[in-house]
Amino acid sequence: xxxxxxxxxxxxxxxxxxxxxxxxxxxxGKGTQAERLAEELDLPHVSTGELFRAMLKSDxxxxxxxxxxxxxxxxxxxxxVVSMVEDRLRQExxxxxxILDGFPRTxxxxxxxxKMLQRAGTAVCAVPYIEVPGELLLERLSGRRICTxxxxxxxxxxxxxxQAEGICDIDGAELYQRVDDSAETxxxxxxxxxxxxxxxxxxxxxxDVLFSVRGDQPPEEVTAxxxxxxxxxxxx
Ligand SMILES: [Zn+2]
Numbered sequence: 639x640x641x642x643x644x645x646x647x648x649x650x651x652x653x654x655x656x657x658x659x660x661x662x663x664x665x666x667g668k669g670t671q672a673e674r675l676a677e678e679l680d681l682p683h684v685s686t687g688e689l690f691r692a693m694l695k696s697d698x699x700x701x702x703x704x705x706x707x708x709x710x711x712x713x714x715x716x717x718x719v720v721s722m723v724e725d726r727l728r729q730e731x732x733x734x735x736x737i738l739d740g741f742p743r744t745x746x747x748x749x750x751x752x753k754m755l756q757r758a759g760t761a762v763c764a765v766p767y768i769e770v771p772g773e774l775l776l777e778r779l780s781g782r783r784i785c786t787x788x789x790x791x792x793x794x795x796x797x798x799x800x801q802a803e804g805i806c807d808i809d810g811a812e813l814y815q816r817v818d819d820s821a822e823t824x825x826x827x828x829x830x831x832x833x834x835x836x837x838x839x840x841x842x843x844x845x846d847v848l849f850s851v852r853g854d855q856p857p858e859e860v861t862a863x864x865x866x867x868x869x870x871x872x873x874x
Contacts, residue, residue: 655760656681656735658868659742659751661839662768663832665778666853667860671768672739674861679868682731686740689722690714719743720750727754735763745837764871765842766864770853772828779824780815787811 658675662668669685676683693701694708700721707714723741726732742748755761770778777796785791785806793800793813800806804813817823842848849871851863 654734656764656872657738657755657760657762658735659738659762659765659842660768661765661835661842661848662853663770663775663828663835665775666768666770667857668768669739670857671766671860671864672737674857675864675868676737678861678865679735679737681735681737684723684726684732684736684738684741686719686723686738686743689726693722716744716746716750719747720754723751724754727758742838744834745841748838748841762842762845762847764868765839765848766867767839767848767850768853768860769850774854775828776821776824779828780819780821782819783813783815785809785811786814 656679658679658681660668660672660675662671672683672685675681690704690708693704700718704714704718704722707718719741723738727736738751742751752761778794781795781797783793783795783800783804785793785808787806787809788811791806791808791811792798793806800813805811806813839848849867851860851867853860
């Protein structure tokens with residue numbers, strides 16, 4: 639909390655560069671909202687999931703290191719994630735700012751991001767947190783059903799049901815639930831991911847950049863509220 643960035647109001651707002659960090663549990667709609675904000679605010683959407691996927695296809699010392707962790711099923715260490723994001727923030731299209739999605743995931747990553755931005759003379763300006771009740775997350779995440787013939791045919795028992803229950807609209811094949819989407823697996827994943835996320839949220843609340851938006855309203859309304867809150871922060 640006593641970082642230079644927090645003490646220096648110019649660094650706090652980061653000049654004209656807008657670094658926005660999206661927060662939200664899996665199933666909160668964070669990725670979708672990040673995409674919409676990127677479009678509305680004309681900033682690149684930087685998703686660490688996509689950075690990982692792109693890097694795994696490339697060949698560099700960092701990519702080889704990353705591949706070793708992913709192949710062994712281990713957690714990717716903070717220093718790899720941080721260098722990847724740092725490289726991305728140096729690219730020209732990020733000069734005006736970015737919408738970060740999937741980073742920082744831990745308190746250590748949040749602190750590393752602040753240091754990295756401080757070196758570049760800027761700081762995180764807004765951290766929208768899309769808040770969704772736990773039961774609803776579970777319902778959203780465990781409702782997915784996939785076609786046994788083609789895994790691109792994806793349904794959701796509430797959000798996008800098939801016309802006939804359990805049957806693919808396109809080819810009439812049976813639908814199934816992936817083990818990854820079962821209630822137990824989903825709950826397990828939430829139990830692991832939520833505590834570090836709350837630490838990051840507390841960190842940003844302490845830096846006065848966090849605001850919450852209810853994620854259990856229609857996606858267009860979530861976007862509108864996010865844009866309103868981000869605009870009011872920029873005007874302040
Ligand atoms: Zn199908």
